[in-house]
Amino acid sequence: MKSYRADYVFSINADPIKNGIVTVDESGKIVAVSSQPTHPDVSIEQLSGILCPGFINTHCHLELSHLKNKVPKQTGLVDFIKNVQKFRNIDPAEAQDAALKADAEMYDNGIVAVGDISNSDLTIDIKSKSKLYYHTFIELFSFLPQNAKTVFDNGLELLRQFKPQSVSITPHAPYSVSKELFRLIRDYSDTHTNLLSIHNQECEDENKLYRYKTGKFLDLYEGFGIDISYFKPQARNSLQTVIPLLSNKQKILLVHNTCTNLKDIYFIKRFDRIINWCFCPGANLYIEGHLPKTELFLEQGFNITLGTDSLASNTGLNLLAEMKLLQDQVPSLTLNRLLEWGTINGAKYLGIDDEKGTLEVGKAPGLNLITGLDDFKITADTKVKRIV
Incomplete structure (x- = not known):
């Protein structure tokens, strides 16, 4: 498993989570979406930007x-x-x-x-x-x-x-x-x-x-x-x-x-x-x-x-x-x-x-990192990077 923390997690099916954490298994399936670590033995990669589904x-x-x-x-x-x-x-x-x-x-x-x-x-x-x-x-x-x-x-x-x-x-x-x-x-x-x-x-x-x-x-x-x-x-x-x-x-x-x-x-x-x-x-x-x-x-x-x-x-x-x-x-x-x-x-x-379509436990929706936003507005500098 691997965990990713970002400035915000937009799971789409719920309100955005500030400093949210998304944990996925080896196949890309969502194990957890939360504001606190739920798997203490799993390392957390810190990312700048927002995480959202593919x-x-x-x-x-x-x-x-x-x-x-x-x-x-x-x-x-x-x-x-x-x-x-x-x-x-x-x-x-x-x-x-x-x-x-x-x-x-x-x-x-x-x-x-x-x-x-x-x-x-x-x-x-x-x-x-x-x-x-x-x-x-x-x-x-x-x-x-x-x-x-x-x-x-x-x-x-x-x-x-x-x-x-x-x-x-x-x-x-x-x-x-x-x-x-x-x-x-x-x-x-x-x-x-x-x-x-x-x-x-x-x-x-x-x-x-x-x-x-x-x-x-x-x-x-x-x-x-x-x-x-x-x-x-x-x-x-x-x-x-x-x-x-x-x-x-x-x-x-x-x-x-x-x-x-x-x-x-x-x-x-x-x-x-x-x-x-x-x-x-x-x-x-x-x-x-x-x-x-x-x-x-x-x-x-x-x-x-x-x-x-x-x-x-x-x-x-x-x-x-x-x-x-x-x-x-x-x-x-x-x-x-x-x-x-x-x-x-x-x-x-x-x-x-x-x-x-959403970051929910049990799904394998892909995981995107969006950077370069200005107060949640997409700008010319905004980019997307596939994480999973």
Whole structure:
């Protein structure tokens, strides 16, 4: 066993402990969290800073890691998609090497679990050998109704390849999934354990498409040779249109939410859907140049989590950096609340809160040391170091 004392221990499930001590066994399992030594024969390592559980990254695209520094910033989502498609296909060995380095980067940045989007089998071996816990979302997309069954069946085959790892199939986004494909995923989710994650309202053009059938997505479809003459405007935002198409038997993660408004939030409260939100502020700034209206989501009763998105749309995979961006946007956000979003809330969504997310006896959540805080505020000098 080994004990660590820090200026404060943020166990997340209880009030912070000043001069707290965390004791772990050889496997990393928590033996004790207290203000006094509970194992007198165990040496105590003194640390400066705060101790907290390992971070949970609920949204990443490991297989896009080779696109780091290749996609221009702040071009808007439609041009971002075009650039990803342009640069995406490279030698699989190069892509795997980049994904392996990204996995190591997350580990070094104190991340212990990841909800990761996959469109191929590229990361199966990496995840099977990783020190991190992964849940993989097999992402399905086709805006053409006639392709729905083929895309769905291909997704099930890829899901089988990922098993026995934790894996599910999920829709990509409202602008890339037909109602027919949404329904196939819903029917499957109603009868299987199938965690859901969907990109939501990343740009205003998504809402324009659904409200009026206008905006840049029309140019995108034309450029890809996709005929959407069948699609009729819905006179409502994309989120309000697709919520009824999602299963009410699975947890749903709505990711990005850059252009989600209060009417959207109130709308989904009318439905019996298990909604979780994920903010990826670094990616929002990288792609669109602005953040969601984070303050609208506070005190609404929803579970809020954090993600890094991919290295195609971010400069790094560091949840502490994501927390700082949100703190800078909404200064009233406390460190304890941001840590909740980055630990236990993500663990609850992924269904691993019995093992991770809080510093509690019997859990093995990982142990991070955060230094460089200024009166519990994250600064440019704040850093995270994995201890366990």
